[in-house]
Amino acid sequence: MTAKQARADLAYFGGRPVFAEELRVGTPNVPARDRYLKLVGEAIDRRWLSNRGPLVRDFESLASRRTLRAHNTATNNATTALQVAAKACGMRGEIIMPSFTFVATAHAMSWIGLTPVFCDVDPDTGTLDPVSVAKALSPRTGGILGVHIWGNLCDTVALDDVARGAGVPLLFDAAQAFGCRPLAPSPSGTTEVFSFHATKIVNCFEGGLVATDDTEVAARVRALHNFGFDEATEVAGPGTNAKMNESSAAMGIASVECMDDTLRVYRELHARYREGLSGVPGVAQMPDPPGQTHNHQYVVLRVDPARAGLDRDRLAAVLDAENIRTKKYFWPACHRMRPYRTDPVHTPVDLSATEQLSARVLALPTGLSVSPQDVDQICDVISAAVRYA
Ligand code: T4K
Numbered sequence: 001m002t003a004k005q006a007r008a009d010l011a012y013f014g015g016r017p018v019f020a021e022e023l024r025v026g027t028p029n030v031p032a033r034d035r036y037l038k039l040v041g042e043a044i045d046r047r048w049l050s051n052r053g054p055l056v057r058d059f060e061s062l063a064s065r066r067t068l069r070a071h072n073t074a075t076n077n078a079t080t081a082l083q084v085a086a087k088a089c090g091m092r093g094e095i096i097m098p099s100f101t102f103v104a105t106a107h108a109m110s111w112i113g114l115t116p117v118f119c120d121v122d123p124d125t126g127t128l129d130p131v132s133v134a135k136a137l138s139p140r141t142g143g144i145l146g147v148h149i150w151g152n153l154c155d156t157v158a159l160d161d162v163a164r165g166a167g168v169p170l171l172f173d174a175a176q177a178f179g180c181r182p183l184a185p186s187p188s189g190t191t192e193v194f195s196f197h198a199t200k201i202v203n204c205f206e207g208g209l210v211a212t213d214d215t216e217v218a219a220r221v222r223a224l225h226n227f228g229f230d231e232a233t234e235v236a237g238p239g240t241n242a243k244m245n246e247s248s249a250a251m252g253i254a255s256v257e258c259m260d261d262t263l264r265v266y267r268e269l270h271a272r273y274r275e276g277l278s279g280v281p282g283v284a285q286m287p288d289p290p291g292q293t294h295n296h297q298y299v300v301l302r303v304d305p306a307r308a309g310l311d312r313d314r315l316a317a318v319l320d321a322e323n324i325r326t327k328k329y330f331w332p333a334c335h336r337m338r339p340y341r342t343d344p345v346h347t348p349v350d351l352s353a354t355e356q357l358s359a360r361v362l363a364l365p366t367g368l369s370v371s372p373q374d375v376d377q378i379c380d381v382i383s384a385a386v387r388y389a
Helices: 033-046 054-067 078-088 104-111 130-136 156-166 215-224 246-257 259-276 312-321 352-360 372-387
Strands: 071-075 094-098 115-119 141-147 170-173 191-195 208-212 283-285 299-303 361-364
Touching (some): 033 246, 054 071, 054 191, 054 246, 071 078, 071 215, 078 104, 078 141, 078 170, 094 104, 104 115, 104 141, 130 156, 141 156, 208 215, 246 259, 259 283, 299 312, 299 352, 312 372, 352 361
Parallel strands (some): 141 170
Antiparallel strands (some): 191 208
């Protein structure tokens, strides 16, 4: 390993970049290329390419072993899945959600005429704070949307209590949480939406899934994602086209079949980062939440500028010069984005934990295209950046 032994070794100060080619957050995993090509070839030969074909049904069945939910409907992405699920759960009016999330969470609601109302998050897990949610409740509240950010599961029990007390539906955006399950049982009737976008731990090129334990919600999801056709192929009401196609399902099957191996790689890289950064002042990996299994899909640092001597943006610039492409997941927070930043209806409560997290977090490359030696090099750059800050 080439260590950064002097300030001038850092590419930011004119040294030679550690990586000749860029190393990215979110490089797609393709763990079983031949299996995918075989499955997609069979689909082509069958001439059955969409509309709940055999591969989509197989994918749903395999995915159900990971979601542990009774009903699983595959979709073309998680954004449409969120819209379908929100309608199926009966969400209306103002939807309480975190601002600290990927903007798709808010836009998905806004796009179907619902109003995002942003609440604060727990500073350690980044998930929706039930106390903040309770403060934001109003007669206009028509739903609560928790986000399992970075695979950290929300306090589902506390949020369920708040939702039941207010008499509004509760939905979870689990786009980043495939493979993350609570060790205790979930509240009854839980509904979650997963993403299988190219950058996710399991990918379908693009894909999503609505997983629910509520039979009635499941029936509505099935109809709504397929133009409103119910099981009797009658149109029960206005629906959309959110169906997954067979090629996406083939990719999903090929990936989920070897998911245990994939999870192991992510877990090991995550632990290696933790060890490699353990002595670096002011730079800490976000803590692993207790009480759940984790996919370790994201390696997220929190940079404390006072202790590290440099802020998150400067650290990102130092890494960038070394061809290490990080992502500021999630900055800016949604309430700082158009159109939400201009209308106070979206921000009725204090969002100080959100503000602080979004200014400090940085996601680092991980996944099947990242080696343990790459992690060592990245840790060396971070440690040098702090040393010479
Ligand atoms: N809710 C939450 C909480 C979410 O995180 C997301 C999506 C959604 C809802 C909506 O799910 P989908 O409708 O997408 O299923 C990326 C993904 O596009 C997005 O799916 C994901 N969350 C979000 C966290 O990350 P960007 O804007 O960061 O994408 P981009 O183009 O900057 O790519 C990310 C990194 O991946 C880059 O380093 C480049 C690399 N990349 C990307 C693609 C597509 C590759 O190396 N190869 C590729 O093919 O949103």
